[in-house]
Amino acid sequence: MANTFPGAFPRIPKITVLSPDAAFVALFSQAFAPEEAEVTVWPRGRGALEHLFLDPPDLLVVDQALSDISGLELVGMVKCENVYRQLPVALVLDEQELADGVDWSAAEVDELLTRPLTPTMLRARVLLTLTRALRTFDANPLTRLPGNTSIISRIQELIDRREDFALAYADLDYFKSFNDKYGFSRGDEVLMMTARIIVNTVRGVGGPTAFVGHVGGDDFIFLLPPQQVEEACKTVVASFDDIVPHFYDAADRVQGFIESTDRDGNLRSFPLMAISLAIVFNRNGRLRHYGEASQAVMTLKKKAKANPRSCYVLDTEND
Amino acid sequence: MQKIPLNLAQAGMMLAKAVSRPDGMAVAAAGTELTDTLLERFDAMGVTHVEVDGRPVGLDGAQTSSFCATRLEHLPFLFRKYPNDPWMGQLHRYLAQYFRVKAASCAVLAKTADAAPGPENAATDEDA
């Protein structure tokens, strides 16, 4: 699967190129076939700005040598808006301009393209930038595990390939009360610990490329071949139960519960956190769309969470 | 797995480690079940210890006794910095008593084990 656009793109990627340099612009049609990328060209900067804000592309390529505004300055204007901060930007420079030094902190440039450039190099750089952007954008800020976009794309990929898989959804019971009592910092520690347990277990069972995603908060997802998932769940449950008590203060750990206020402000006791896992299966291409999988697993999750202790529930109907 | 003196090895035990001649030639591979013939052969070769699977032999009474006797012997040196401290003196005496009693009782156990009839003891009556 080398040298193609990252699979997570639901449609053809849009590239906007701001450059007066015809020769440079021509490289794009040499580097990419029309069905691979939709390339829009603007010879000047200012005119493009409004369009960029209205309909941001997947990649913005800015030539430093724009006639009406410096490339860096334009990049600064775009990137300083948080809404567009994720937009990957490549700055185009002549190699000798580099010698004069560029103030990289002046604007959030993500990639550098130096003239002279070959179509091959351009293609490689663009693909890399897009792939990297997807990775960082999507990564959970705490655990750095892939987030929703990657999760959805990976599930859909397996469905499209009609590959058998088990989808496991894990979340923590009584996490909120723990956070309320001990604070977000310690709550984050528990999430990091949970992430490590899941990652190590899933990779131990399914190999180094087995997929683990962090949906957000205390929700995690992993994908494994159907025959391996139960073993992984057992190990995750056992490891979690073994380690999580150590994140409580000694007194709470010994008594086995904490006292905290519930949503209505009443003092209540809550058991030690537990992990609940809901697992659905895709066999013989039963699923068509990731939405089906995600809905099935959310329904099953209620069953898992009904049990206050750590447990896993397999979707036996469709096993 | 347990390393035991040859005279405590018995037919039926399984070798955990191969037995070789001094020149390196293997005589019996790991996993071999010991037989009386094999044991006689080892004895003739001058083998003194074999390593067997499991732990068929309880801790040798004689070994324990001598271990404890050594501990007892060394205690004064170990406690040399506290000749006049009442608490350490108490501890010293306690430990001395412990090792003395243990050494003696293990020696007794060893003697009764030696004296009991058994194939490997038949030839060593005079030693008992």
Next chain:
Amino acid sequence: MTRDLRTERKGRILAVRDLPTLPNVLEEVTRLVERADSSTEEVAKLISMDQVLSAKVLKMVNSPVYGFSGRISTIQHALVLLGFNVLRSIIVSTSVFEVMTENMVGLWEHSLGCAMACGELARMLDFKDAEEYAVAGLLHDLGKVVATVQLPDLKPEIERVVAERDLYYLEAEREVLGFGHDRINAWLADYWKLPPNIKEGLSYHHKPHLAQLYPEMACVVHVGDFIVRVFEYGFSGDVGVPYLQPEAVKILNLTPAQFEILLDHMCDQYMELVAGQSS
């Protein structure tokens, strides 16, 4: 000892990058980790016999990178959280002592012997998480290893003072270095963000009655150290029993009957180890 010199030496201690270990456990762990069917428990058990590998594992898992500093105090938990991939990288980057002396082997044995005594004692006293006490027992002399590696020029002097004046190794360290291995342990535990109970076990085992936060931990290591020296299993740098703090016995509520059971257990265990070693 001037403050500058002490600071300089402390700096050298904390600058430790590459702690080597003895080859036998490293080889076995390497082999075990290569096998696809090894369990975390098997590997943890083996690593728990080596103070350098144990220290590296605990240091890694308590590093801020993972996000739960100061929480993980057993090798088993550390391995679950680190995973085999990270563990492999720790092992691959661990070297072996170029020159292995009898004393060094002796120190490893002493540390293992102490770990066994501490674990046994904690279990006997029904303490939760007895494994953590064993870990503290295993690491209680780590400061000596780090000093050997980072301040090699001073080690012969310490040994000379011990030999010539029959001082405890700790006393000789304080004279020659300006501080003892218990102090080094405290620095390392802070720097590596080890859990506070482990830190207290490591830095108060010579003065357990002064431990504020985790007195049981300090007392168990103190008693464990005493026991392994009574049995002379291994070599800790000097020969002789340390002063057994009566307060330690009181704090642990250790009865004479329990003490005797402990002696029996350790007698059996040390004898087995010794028997296994003799050719």
